[in-house]
Amino acid sequence: MNLLGYSLHQWVFGVLSFITIVFALMVVFSRNPVNSVLYLVLTFFGIAGHYLLLNAQFLAIVHIAVYAGAIMVLFLFVIMLMNLNADDEPQKTMSSKIIAGVLGGLLLFVIVGVLRQTAQILPQTQGAADIGLVKTLGMVLFNEFLFPFEIISILLLAALVGAIMIGKRETTESKL
Amino acid sequence: MMIPLLLLCIPLASAIVIWSFPAAFTGIFSKLFAGTQIISLLVIYVLHFYASTTTELQYDMMWFNAMGLHVSLLLSPLSMLFIILTSLVGSIIVLSIPATTSKHVYALVFFMLFALQGVFLAQDGLLFYIFWELALLPIYFIGLVWSDATRATLLKFFVYTVLGSLSMLLGLIYVYLHTDVAGAHAWNYNAMIQAAQALQPQQQYFVFWSIFLAFAIKLPLFPFHSWQPATYVEMPYYGTMLLSGIMLKMGVFGIIHWLFAMVPAAIPSVQQPVLILALIGILYASIIAIQQRDYKRLIAYASMAHVGVIVCGLFSAHVQGIQGALFQSVSHGLTVVGLLLVCDILEHRFGSQTISNLGGIRNTHPWFAVLFLCITMGAVALPLTSSFIGEFLIFNGLFSYSPLIMGLAGISVILGAVYMLRSYQGIMLGQHTANTTATIPKGHYILLTVVMALIILLGLFPKPINDLAASAATTLVHTLKPGI
Amino acid sequence: MIALFIIIGNGLLALLAEIFKFQKFIFNITFVLLLAALASNYWAWQHPQAFAPFSNMICFNMLELVLSSLLIAATILWLFIQRASHNHQTFGTDLSSLILFALAGGLLLTAFQNLTTLFIGVELLSIPLYVLAASHKNSADSHEAGFKYLILGAFASALLLFGIALLYGGAASFDINAIQAYLNAQANLPAFVKMGMLLLLIAFCFKVAIAPFHFWSPDVYEGAPMAITAFMSTVAKTASFYAFFKITMVCFNAPHTFWISMLMAFAVLSLILANTSALGQKHLKRLFAYSGISHSAFLLLIIIAQQKQALSVNALIMYTASYMLSGLGAFAILVKHGDVISDYAGFAKRNPTSAFSFSVCLLSMAGIPITAGFFSKYMVFVLLLSSSVSIWVSVIAIVAALIGIYYYIRLITQLYSKTAEEPQGPIQTDNNWIALLCAIALLVIGFFPQSLGGIFTF
């Protein structure tokens, strides 16, 4: 199926990319944090669409669950907790914004410039096409990547302990 | 083969013993160890004549295999000369320290003697550097804790000196990386000399200047002298004695033992700039010395002028010039220590070291006046004193290089006579009487007598030192000018 | 590898302590278990066996054993510094478990064989430290430090990840040996792989505070609780450096060495910036932050000049060991006496032993013989001059070392300066044995440089 010389895949890719980039820009430039969070969720959906396009179905689901589901809820929760939904963020000075824009643009320029002519040199390995399935991923994760998997549980535990340690109120405070 | 190691161990052990025993023992121990120092010096001096082979005067031990570093020591005639200076002057310094001083000071002084002897004995490039740096620490801490020296002065002194050392380290490592002993680099003296001599002329200049900077700062040579006057004046007397009597000679030793041996080919072309710097230094220091009212400051500048003459002798690259420079190093060590002893007495017994506040001391202390006169004569290089022989040899060597430079350097003798004699006159003669009730401790009398005796003895009978100087100078000149 | 498990198990045990009420013993347990970890490393050293566990995710060969032992030993010393600090924190179970997890991350950074392990190691080291930097409850500075550390750390992690992703795009594997094989096989690298390598290196420059990515470190060091700063500036930084060293030594070596000129520029910039900024500091923590940047630059010079591998490895061991020892010794003083430099005037009168230890640590940082610091600096210079790096880099390094000597010696001069007023009260006999131990260790290593500087032979 072709439309204007582009395949369906390419159309979908184009639309998803457009959505992703536009919402990403809106995350950065929206003045209200709540709006930012919502735009970020939309960006994540765009990225999840890309995952689906890349045949990474399981990852797409996990991505939605973890990012849009968990992390974003955490963000919203904190924003609500702090009652930050007003547009009262003081702006950075114009000069610092310009500097940030120039630096960022420069970074983009460098990265894009470097990345442009690359595809021809890439190795094209032949392998199974169904790598995105739970079964394949599970096999890799629990065979080859068992050790990092175990360590990442320690990492999550450390983050948990750390968050609790910071969050709990000082017990000695009241005595002093 | 233990002789060089023994030379290192005696002061180190003295330092450790003094440091670890209670302060009550310090007085007796310091005298004992100063005596040990002298006796061991005599024994080793005699032994070194009877050492049948040079292996008995060598010591070598692997230290840091990964970097080709050895503890390698050799008692050459040149080292012997400087060891004599260190032991003699060092013992005098130890004995001159006031008895009330903390035991740490004694320990630090002995530690410094250890480091200095290490500098003079080291046959391994990095070992030399390590001892060179180690010698800086005790004097810095003496100045820091037990003197009135301001922090700025000490900081300047330390950083200036370390600037030189680091530059020397750069040069030494550069040479080290060109050595090749069985496929590996070595810090060994002979290997380094071979490697350095094989360098291209351009590289030799680099090595010369980077290493020479350390020696020039230590001496100090004009224009690297700005740390010197304040440090000399603000240090306690024993500190200044260490600095000017021995530590400064590290520069002389380094130039002869390392620099001349490593880059002889570069010497002819650097001779002239260095001689000119030395000449400027001599004249500059002499003129400033004439204007000084403070006797200790005067000694500081006089010392700088005398060192300039020594450097002139060295860089005449003539056998007599170098011989004279070596002889004069010993002689200058003795005279400057004598002068500083006098200065110590003036300040602490007569209450001032400003020349205009003193006078007429001869009337009350005739024997002191005689001793002081003899030492002053030594500083002026009058015949019959040791300095005369040294300076005579230096000017002789310098004449063969350039009569003009010799003539200019010769002015220093006249200027020296002016400021030395005028200060003597101001302090000792005249009617104005400073503090007549002052008593001079017996210990100081003895030390001054010993210094005077040595100055005159060496003037009359220079052979023991002169032979060492001559043999060192002859071997050196052979490397400098092969074919003579 | 047993050591890694002991440490992780120890961290979990520390968490259990709260439940089963043995908080009182947790310090002793940690101490004993860390010693056991050291012993297990020693045993593994005596019984070398070549096997790569967990599908070649980590490996503890000779080098990794030495480096991880250094980290563990430094952490043992640190435990005592933490206990001695007048901080509000007691030796809490949460604190000890977080530190142990961070140490486990440090061990992973020495032992990684796969970019996955590298990444997780970086995070496992960093995340507990973000928390600990912010852990001073009543200090806004501490919160700010923790927050800045986190933002910058996360930013650096993102750069690291982007670099890893680009490398993966080229090599189709995360295994460092596979990546090396890929890089060696390519005559001309695709531009995006080069970009990946550069991003990876820049991310490490962030982590070890190399200019121009160093700006976070003085703020974070100043704001964080003193003992945490001690850990960050010694163990954490050293561990990151080991990873930096390993990735450049194993992966990014010949024929693709285009990154050297970039790192060289960073090193020179760090040497100049750090040493000039350190001159005007009034607080010791900031001073040590800037001097730490300068030390990072010297370590970076080892990476730049790695020619003979054994020599550069030995130099790395020597330098990091002396850096950690002198840093811990200095912080052992700082936790007791504060970090305002002017408070240290006449310090030697009041605490002669502490002043001695502090001076030795500072002399070692300055690189004065005959401390360990001298030999480490010396090895760097030898490496530098024997490599093809321009001699001007050595000259700049020498000048930087000289400026460093200036401010360290100025500090010593301050310690021994004579104050106008008499010392208050009698001479304190503070049993600051941890600083003394560090000082003695520095001197001993200085006397026997072969012990650390000659572990590996050519």
Added chain:
Amino acid sequence: MINGISINLYLLLSAVLFCIGAIGVMARRNTIILFMCIELMLNAVNLLLVAFSCLHKDATGQVFVFFVMAVAASEVAVGLAILSMIYRKKRSIDTALLQNLKH
């Protein structure tokens, strides 16, 4: 080419996303948005990893994404905890208030 889409486009897309995130980190003062921008950067990386994984037909790239997600989650958890503590103290999360520690 993956499904007719050049890998270059994926590289470009993730580079753009990464840089938008980076600009956000540098330009915004609201600390919550800083975190979001970092999330954006991490997602750009994830996207790139998945694309490469698909290109190479190698599952390890996708497995790596799991680890990135886990790490991102823990960073956010810790970061928001610190942030709420700052808020408790200062009643604001503007970065300008975090300037006590001067450069």
